[in-house]
Amino acid sequence: MQLLRRKSSLSGSQRGGDAAKAAITRESTDVISSSSSSDDAGGNASSDGSPLPPSRCPGQCTQYGTCYEELGRCDCPLGRTGPDCSTLVPEPDLTRLCAAHGHTNVTCGRELEPAMCLNACNFRGRCVGGVCHCTPGFFGADCSLSLAAAPPPPGGGGAAAAAAAGGGSRLRLELLAGQNYTTRPSGPRIYVYELPPELNTYHNLDRLDRPLMYLIWQRLLSAGLRVADPAAADFFLVPIRVRMAYDSDRVVQVVSYIRSAWPHWNATGGGGRHVFVHTGDWGRDELSEDAQLLTRNATWLTHWGLARDHEFAGWKASHRPGRDVVLPLMLAASVISAYHLPRASPLHPAGPRPGRPTTLFFAGRICGSRARPATNGTFPNCPDVLGSEDAYSAATRQRAFFHHHGRPNWKVVTTSRTFAQDMATAKFCLAPSGGGQGKRSILAALMGCVPVPVTDGLMQPFEPELRWERFAVGVRERDLPVMHELLERLAPDQLAGFQGELPCAAQHLFWSSLYGSVWGEDGAYDAFETLVQVLRMRANYPNVAPEEYEFVDAAFAAFMACREPPPPAAAAAAGQRSLAASAAAGGGGAASLRPPPQRRRPAATAAAATALRAVAAASPPPPPAAAAAPAAPARQPLCSHSALPTPGAASCSRCVRRRGRLLNPGGTICCNTRDLAKCPRLWD
Template identity: 30%
Template structure:
């Protein structure tokens, strides 16, 4: 018997399951499936790499038999939200606190920063009465809103954990405003999902009991009757229809499963975020960490995470959408899961490791996502050997928030590759209290700046962007419709906002004796005129804001030559994308002279810059249906980072 066959036979005898030598690799790595407990397929599916049952939101256990979020559900069909629009049993919010706040009672350290910040004064109820207090003869194991809440509930202003307590006896827990009873838990009129004047109603008062809890019953201000509002994953007048579009990373679950409330329930034999996994690899020698990484090909392994660690959950009941400009990472993940040329199921051959922390779901754009990323990394360190092997240097995570990692702790800034939209790097920065005095927010040879997605700013974007550029090629880059020199429209704020650029432009134009007629400046929003000006200006100003700015992407999508005024800020793919071929770069110090500087460009030079945009505009579009290549450019950037690892450019 050959030595290779003998090794396979030996491993079979020692208890390994279905072993195969991996093609074209040393026998140090073998295929092996670890079985899950019986019954896993009833509610979840088996992750044969870990031997773990992958469960939908709320369920845990070897067969997903334990309903961790039962106290947050009105019925078994209720997905079990931690949101604040439908008032919950206080014990629900306590379970959500245990889920999201792993690092002590400080809500600033909750993995779900949005939930932690808003939970402090979120009112809630317990079964009981205001006269007698919480019921002792009825378990607090559900959020089923009672038919007679006036007689069956006692209300509190917050849960005990918000004041470091363990029971409901503290004076600080009392609901100070009795008028807040029976209504959406908190009053946030400045938020998109402000619903404070909604009055909660029992399911029995709504159509078809909102399909048995797939929605909830609420009465809007000024409405004579309550109405159904559907939870994430359901739709229809009574929420009885499943919405198959909620699996954002793989809407079809790769054709190997069914989408249910954001969870791909995979057919047996498949598992993962989009049912994209089907093969499991393990070392031939248990406990070993074989290194079979290839230098010739980029191979990326993505971690599969349980819902308790990372899941695209329902942020708020009836608020199921995300701000489109922050969802470039969703597009990346969607294409990546389908990309078998780069994605590998064998972690031992991976050059890079994708950490899908889903930071935007947990921190949105303005909060600090480091606590969610820390929770994910802590889990990865415990379950796999690869992060510890490199100290995280060959791992990457998307941080799409406004300031990315600018205010993260130093360990996170130094360890992992961060894929961001905001590339500020400079020693001794003082902007907005950045503490890292060595390099600010990113290191350009390690971290990667990528473009954001664009909001739908008008008829040119994005479906006719390509046709405009085709027209531009036919006209050799000349566009006689662009008769204005430049424009800017948007918020100004103070001198710190945008590094002072917006304020400097405002002061420049105010101080001119005769404002030039071909320069347009607007403080605030201008509606549809914004995209009209993008099509009629030669130059479009692209500063940043309190973090990354969208105006560079807008300018490129509309064929307007971007004037980038962002001191110390690296732009998307700037280490290998030749910006000098399609843009103008200025410093804040140049703003007082920007009008005359821009007038020095001849029509021939402008045409040449526009032809540069023709060459590279697709790097700023994520959607492949609109000829976007941002995914491919991101892969190219990641491959450079893998190369930089071997160059020891950073530690």
């Protein structure tokens, strides 16, 4: 059994007319036709300096495009086509193609700054229209792959082995050659399919409203979770954008391509252990019947957690607990700023602690048609303009407004000019669904307000792995008329208990390592790491129900409580008990327990602070020691957006490569770190 430790130190840190069309064509010719260059590696040498073997791609592929050597596939930038990318797409096809992918003549086929491409092409290629044109010898969507020159180490670790398409020979691939890239021992190990760029990176990524899939894709590499060897993988990420119903065709197309190019889909029972990300409002329910059937064995990461049919609203079950995972929405920078979180976060150690005289707060749309709700005591209080009013929030907003608008010490309104202040001074915040999952349950936690979800059968982010009943008060739809009685019945110590759990819960619900710190958190328990832990448990205990995870894995229980994992001896004993419990539950007995390592407490985690104080009180007093100068604050591995003093944290404004929707290559945890293998590893 392998037990891990917290690292004691961190590694380094659209114009119209013929003229515009001609400009696009000239730019495509000027940019795409030239060979790529990089200051990280020579164009004619492998990672160890030896001459490159002949490319498996035809003609002049590496001059005009990138050769994906594993399959001998020439990947062309937008604006080029042909077996070796030597053919320019003619007009007017080029203009139509660029527009279809969200580009104008400003970005289509032009060389852009590196950070506008996935992981800045790892500085081993140029960013051309958002697609990496890699230096010869490197390939992949972010130029992170190359052919391994040395033989694999004993046991098959390290470099990757992948079957060559249509042949019996095997090519070994490696990630971030020359950077001493290592995988996280605790896993999970994730293989990422390298697809033709027209399937995932042709689109102008800076115009995506929800770029979460691409941000996760970047972060897998910097976190040491990505492997190049599919035989070593716990999961297989299918990196495609799925946002709307029409993206179903892309899902079907990509699965067909994967099945023809690699054996892993069929080898895992038809997509088992394959992971897709859906960032739409209704999750899997937005997929066509063909796409749902084709991916029935895959895991979907979505924002919509409806686990059973909702007859009143007419919604069909979409989420499958134990297979799929509900992800929290990633809050846009504009939302974070609108709620004054960088300047006045109630969770920040130096933030304000206002009183909370309001019992419950909600402000927002009530009627699906955006009509003003009636306040004359009649119900329905919304006109059924669209013929589907009940489908909007399952009418929970309408009923909550009907029963509680105007109640003393309650603020249930359609709009508020002091939204952030209202949320920061309320004990409870209503968190209904709307035209989708919504973000109020997340915002409430970040504002120190106890969330009140009210949609039957709708699982919240990371539920049931994250125990929402510990920091939120769920109200059944039938109890909405008496919600005031239920909330006011809670004793002060019960309310304090919910509020005391919010600092930890907020960390699990916010993508800190992608965005940066807001209230002093260091990202160790953020939404990305929480997803990683859930997938680790899926891999180690495939037949254990997710609500039981904390009972079979002590390290998972500690992580979800934002606490240090148990000491090595206790973890080893817990591991043996966990394996026995897994076997008894039909889990097959995981090969090893992979708990997170020892790590320091984030500054804003109240639950962890309480636990550490209890340990200190039970420990023998230390021997007398000479007085010493106060220790300097531990260096914070994650930069901060906060205007409040955050000791040890640099400002995220200094991240020189932070650009657009992709934010920082590798996630903001990698601020100003050029080699992603050297990004801070919060867990090792």
